[in-house]
Amino acid sequence: MLNTKQIVVVVIVVVMIGALLVQPIKGLVDKQEENTTAAADDASSMYTLKSVSELAKQGINATLAQDISAIEQQAEAAQGEQKVTLLQSLANKWEDLAKPIPQGFIYKEMAETTPTLDYWVKSGDAFRKGYTNQQDTALASALNQLAIESYEKAIELDANSLAAKTGLGASLVTGSSNPMAGIALLREVVQADPKNLDANRTLGLFSMQSGQFDRAIERFQTVIEIQADAESYFYLATAYEKIGQKSQAIAAYQKSKELAADPTLSQYIDRQIEALSK
Template identity: 35%
Template sequence: MFFLPKVVVNEEDKGGFAKGDTAAGASAEGHSPDDGHDHGAEAGATEGAHAAATPEQLMELSTTRARYNKASDTQARTLLASELAEAYATASQYDSAGYYFEEAAKARGGEKSYKKAGDAYYEAFTFATTQERAAELGAKARAMYEQVLKNNPSELDAKTNVAMTYIASTNPMQGITLLREVIASNPNHEKALFNLGILSIQSGQFDKAEERFRKLVEVNPKHVEGTFYLALSLANTGKGEEAKALFNKVKTMSNDPALAASVDEELAKLN
């Protein structure tokens, strides 16, 4: 459900980081070979995306791409770049969506345009199947978000995403620093709380994870994943009964069979 880079994090800055794979599920960063551009897709990147795209989506992509390639007027190309980017995003081909959102942002400018490009590249980053691809897409996302933050330093969602690209890089402490800055600006920021909690779990600091997830579910009692990970944190800090109650609550909050299977697995460990 979320991109969880496999790094060991010590929130007190006393530990080291162990780099691992950055892959998280099947690739969704593919694009059609006749895009007319090359933005670094590795072999096999299309396998997940084209399997998921419907015939209608592929037809829409083909039609819009042809219109874009034929357009000579700058304003028309900019509008079609945005339209093509939206079509790629709908087809879950996020690296291509990022490319065309970026083209539109360069022509149009503006915080919202660069935010769309950054969000698309970040989504592709979360599905990267190699460290090299994650590094490439993470850098593209950061470049777009930097344009956003230059004009609006208070855009904390963008800052949080920048942080997570650093977490999966060779400079993860920069990511931790940014996440802390987000929390300092807004102690109730859900995405930052969630990511700090996950990173604490990954480093085995379940007491700190409990603190983060308690705050998260206080801010948003309907946060399904936050409730699950709070229960997991409690289960690992010796608070089994409270953990059981929360795991059972999660089962009433979502119909996701994969999540239900994870809950049953954790409950079995507590029984």
């Protein structure tokens, strides 16, 4: 069975890599905003914890769905710290089910009840996971806007939070009219913490998008030093391929294939290696 990382690799790499590399960052942002500006502007009212929870329950075991509904009813009637405790229980349930969208709304409600840096960052992180690879463009835009708002709230509480800056930077690039502000934030993070995994990975992806393959190579080499995974090796291989360094590309593709251990990705990589070997 594929694990989550392998599914992400297959979806992002095999299906979307072409689109990722041929569009500049600003173009991606403008296209998204053109199609879904109205949804982003009204994100909070268009989607709620109740609506996303009901949708998420459709894809899970009926008994688990009933358990979640029971906790939701208790949380609605609770107040203060009791409410926060019940909401945390709900967040944990959705975490176990790998459903980040309800989590985002739950942590947002927790942060509004008991404002803390941790809750706002967790809210932003969950919304960001939720909009990544989201096929519903209206929902993706709304979640992106909610992530931005959550990270901004976090930074209001702690202007030096690297986690909040990283999340806000990534969210601004993918869902605002000023992506360079997001990149500037991410650069601040890596200046303060050169081995920051999330910031380096995100900057690496943005370098790929903008055709700056030399910079992408540097970022993904750093990512791999911290935490090697199939997806990072694949992007590293693609960047090497784009600048004509075939032997390095082949080696990185082979590492990606080894770590992913997925037949679909392996077939794609084998074709890439065959082409590079000619």
